[in-house]
Amino acid sequence: MTATISTSVKTEPVRRNVTVAASDPKNPRLTREQLDEFGVEMDVIRQRIIASLGEEDATYIRNIVKRQQQFEVAGRALFYLPPAWPLAVAALSISKILENMEIGHNVMHGQYDWLGDPKLNSRIYDWDNVCPGEQWKYSHNYIHHTYTNILGKDRDIGYGILRMDEDQKWNPYYLGNPLYAFLLMVGFEWGVAMHDLEADLILTGKKKWSETKPLHRGMLRKIGNQTLKDYLLFPALTGPFFLSTLAGNATANLVRNIWAFNIIFCGHFPAGVSTFTEKETEDESRGHWYYRQILGSANITGGKTFHILTGNLSHQIEHHLFPDLPARRYPEVAAEVRTICEKYGIAYNTGPLGKQLFSVARKICKLALPTRTSAAEPTGPVAVPNAA
Numbered sequence: 001m002t003a004t005i006s007t008s009v010k011t012e013p014v015r016r017n018v019t020v021a022a023s024d025p026k027n028p029r030l031t032r033e034q035l036d037e038f039g040v041e042m043d044v045i046r047q048r049i050i051a052s053l054g055e056e057d058a059t060y061i062r063n064i065v066k067r068q069q070q071f072e073v074a075g076r077a078l079f080y081l082p083p084a085w086p087l088a089v090a091a092l093s094i095s096k097i098l099e100n101m102e103i104g105h106n107v108m109h110g111q112y113d114w115l116g117d118p119k120l121n122s123r124i125y126d127w128d129n130v131c132p133g134e135q136w137k138y139s140h141n142y143i144h145h146t147y148t149n150i151l152g153k154d155r156d157i158g159y160g161i162l163r164m165d166e167d168q169k170w171n172p173y174y175l176g177n178p179l180y181a182f183l184l185m186v187g188f189e190w191g192v193a194m195h196d197l198e199a200d201l202i203l204t205g206k207k208k209w210s211e212t213k214p215l216h217r218g219m220l221r222k223i224g225n226q227t228l229k230d231y232l233l234f235p236a237l238t239g240p241f242f243l244s245t246l247a248g249n250a251t252a253n254l255v256r257n258i259w260a261f262n263i264i265f266c267g268h269f270p271a272g273v274s275t276f277t278e279k280e281t282e283d284e285s286r287g288h289w290y291y292r293q294i295l296g297s298a299n300i301t302g303g304k305t306f307h308i309l310t311g312n313l314s315h316q317i318e319h320h321l322f323p324d325l326p327a328r329r330y331p332e333v334a335a336e337v338r339t340i341c342e343k344y345g346i347a348y349n350t351g352p353l354g355k356q357l358f359s360v361a362r363k364i365c366k367l368a369l370p371t372r373t374s375a376a377e378p379t380g381p382v383a384v385p386n387a388a
Contacts, residue, residue, distance in 0.1 A: 030291070030344060039287025041340050046322050049329050057326050058115055064102050064308070065119075071095035075252070079238050079245040092252035094309075097259055099128045101311030102327065108137055111326045131193035132222040135215060139196050145323050149268075149275045149296035156268065157275065159184060159191055160200040163367045165275045170370040177368035188257035193219060259309070262357060263300070267316030270298045270359035272349045293320035294341060299334070299350035306353075307331060317348065 030038070075092030078084040104127030106112070112120040119125070126133040139155065147153035151167055158164045161184055163174040184191045196215055201207035230253065235245040274295040281292070300314040307314050315330035318337060322330075341348045351359075 030346075032285070034344065035287035035291055036285060037287070038340070038344055038346075039285065039290050042290045042321060042337075043286070045333050045336060046325065049322070049325050049333065053114060053326065057112075057328065058117075060328050061103070061107075061112055061120060061326070064098060068095050068098040068103060071098065075248075076234060079234075079241060079248055082241060082244060085244055085248060089248045089251050089255070092248065093255040096128060096252055096256040097309055100256060100260060101263070101313065102308055103127075103311075104129065104133075105311050105313070106327045108133055109141060110324050126222075128226070129189050129192070130223045130226045131189060131195070132218040135196045135218060136192065141323070145320065147281075148293055148320055149273070150278060150281050151275055152278055153281075155195065155198070159195060160198060161191070162364065164269050164363065166367065166371045167275060167277070168367075174368050177364050181364045185258055185261040186254060188261040189253070193223065262353075262360075263310045263313055265360045266300050266353065266356035267298055267313055267319075268296075269363060270349065270351070270356045271363065272347065273298050290321060291346065293317070294337075294346055294348065296320065297349070298356060299348075300356055301350060301352050317350075 071091045072095035075088050075090075075095055078088035078091060081088075104125065107120050107125045108122050108127065110122040113122050122137070129136075144154055144156045149157060151157060151165065158168065161180045163170065163177055197212045197219075198207055202209055202212075230249040231246055234249060235242045238245040274292075276292060276296070284292070294317055297317040297320045299317050300310070302310075302314055312327035312330045313319055315327070315334055318330035318334055319327065321337065322333070338348045338350075
């Protein structure tokens with residue numbers, strides 16, 4: 001089997017003249033020529049992986065789908081045996097994690113479009129989540145992966161709720177940063193679903209509710225379908241065990257939300273991850289774009305099972321470099337990417353889950369308070385300034 005694949009990000013994304021402070025020994029000031037050479041080396045990796053895509057990749061994702069379905073069937077069946085409730089929740093939780101992380105997220109990135117399989121096609125697939133797939137693909141695949149960590153452009157910086165960078169002007173609202181983070185974590189799928197509404201801009205008068213009307217039908221339909229499935233249909237099928245099944249489904253969704261939140265935040269917001277201004281990202285070459293993806297991402301170390309359960313987003317650096325390549329290939333290219341980064345003196349942010357989690361939690365708490373470089377604004381529920 002041979003593969004052809006098209007990128008899910010623009011061939012020439014936003015442009016930026018990279019000017020890293022010379023005082024930072026981990027990220028030297030690279031010349032345009034060096035950045036162009038760096039971009040070529042990244043392109044070589046990408047083209048090599050594209051050329052090698054084939055049966056092993058197809059077998060892998062189909063086996064993951066099969067395992068995910070087996071866990072779901074086991075979980076649903078075990079709800080008929082009340083003493084096995086913890087096992088039922090565990091199986092269903094794993095099923096939902098696999099479906100969202102290694103299947104849904106990656107399939108909707110177009111990583112398997114080259115297969116020609118309708119069940120694994122990004123234009124058709126819709127995940128087990130209250131967020132409509134089409135809306136997520138726009139805000140995530142296009143906005144986030146094109147404008148990664150650009151303040152005022154990437155709404156994933158804080159998700160319109162949190163202060164995650166010192167350049168976000170402080171406001172008394174941010175004193176609740178830790179609380180908002182906790183609420184976003186336990187209801188992560190709902191936070192992602194509401195992402196495109198830009199509620200923070202509506203509350204501050206920068207956007208009208210009527211402007212979100214085109215999103216309403218799709219959101220209501222998806223939320224309705226998911227709610228019906230998890231909180232009515234499947235519990236009803238277990239008859240007298242309705243309430244325990246309902247609780248089990250809610251718990252599995254909670255486990256999936258907490259897991260997804262922590263993996264995603266550890267890949268985007270630990271210490272050492274950089275953000276950028278719109279001015280800095282003007283006239284950005286492809287090499288500059290690659291450079292920004294590395295500085296704006298972080299990896300999490302772990303074993304094979306751990307990486308699968310993260311959807312290989314534990315290799316967030318490689319995912320931001322090559323978002324449309326099958327995620328199972330990220331561990332394969334990670335060592336090479338790191339070696340190239342060392343060659344150019346570019347920091348490669350990686351560490352165990354505990355370390356990255358502590359770093360993220362510390363940042364959330366620290367940024368709840370004003371910093372010397374941030375001026376306070378009027379009190380109100382303000383989040384990422386004009387983030388899109």
